[in-house]
Amino acid sequence: MPEESIVPDLQACVLCEDVRAEIGGQQSIIGVISAIAAPGLPIGFFKLCLWTRWCGGTGEFTQTSRIFGPDEEAAIAQSDVNFTLQDLEANTTNVNVFGGVQFQRHGTYTIEVLLNGELQLRIPLPVIRIPQNA
Numbered sequence: 001m002p003e004e005s006i007v008p009d010l011q012a013c014v015l016c017e018d019v020r021a022e023i024g025g026q027q028s029i030i031g032v033i034s035a036i037a038a039p040g041l042p043i044g045f046f047k048l049c050l051w052t053r054w055c056g057g058t059g060e061f062t063q064t065s066r067i068f069g070p071d072e073e074a075a076i077a078q079s080d081v082n083f084t085l086q087d088l089e090a091n092t093t094n095v096n097v098f099g100g101v102q103f104q105r106h107g108t109y110t111i112e113v114l115l116n117g118e119l120q121l122r123i124p125l126p127v128i129r130i131p132q133n134a
Contacts, residue, residue, distance in 0.1 A: 004059075005057070005058055005059020005060070005061075006056075006057045006058045006059065006088065007057050007115065008054040008055055008056050008057025008058075008061070008085055008115075009054065009055055009056045009057065010052060010053075010054060010113065010115075010120050010121055011053045011054065011055050011091070012051075012052065012053045013050065013051070013052045013053075013113060013121055013123065014029055014032055014050070014051045014052075015032070015033045015034075015048065015049070015050055015051075015111060015123070015125065016029045016030055016031050016032050016033060016048075016049050016050075016051060017030050017031030017033065017045070017047070017048065017049065018030040018031065018047065018049055019049045019051050019095045027051070027093065027095075029051055033048070033125070034125075035125065035126045035127070035128060036103060036125065036126070036127045036128070037128050037129075037130045038103070038106075038127065038128075038129065038130065039129070039130050039131065039132040040132070041103060041104060041105055041106065041127075042102045042103060042104045043102070043103050043127075044100065044101065044102045044103070045098075045100075045101045045102075046099070046100065047097060047098070047099055048067075048077075048097075048098040048101050049095050049096065049097055049098070050065045050079070050095070050096040050098070050111065050113070051093065051094075051095055052065075052093070052094045052095075052096070052113065053091060053092070053093045053094075054083070054085065054091060054092050054094070054115075055085075055090070055091035055092075056088060057085050057088070058085050058086065058087055058088060058090075059084070059085060060082070060083075060084045061082070061083055061084070061085070061115055061116055062080055062081070062082050062083075062115070062116055062117075063080065063081045063082075063083065063094055063096065063113065063114070063115055064078065064079070064080050064113075064114040064115075064117070065078070065079050065080075065081075065096040065098075065111065065112065065113050065114070066078045066079075066111070066112045066114070067098065067101065067109055067110070067111055067112075067125070068109060068110045068111075068112065069104070069105070069107070069109055070105065070107030070108055070109060072110060076101065076102070076103075076109075077098040077101045078098075079096035079097055079098055080096075081094040081095070081096055103127045105127070106127050106128060106129050107126075107127060108124050108125065108126050108127075109124075109125040109126075109127060110122055110123070110124060110125065111123040111124075111125055
């Protein structure tokens, strides 16, 4: 008989430009993003990463991460990661990779993190206009 799963806690979540695997198994988070400042639009990113850490749960899970535009009608990017936690002492670090993301207008975008389809976290991502140097 399969055991009941226990929903893990989302311990950390960081939007960044890249995550690198270092020798010894450590990870380096490159270019932490809390807002995007752009003199003109659209502005594109070859790659964006959402680094997350889960702990305190057991079972098999799917993490879905999405980026919504200011109108929040449709996701402009989505990435899924499947993971398993064997026991309550286990933890996992996931990296959702979004390729070729384009921000078409200024405003507040929203990043959502879902676990097995249930919303766990919403993060605002402002895309702001900065003046061009003449």
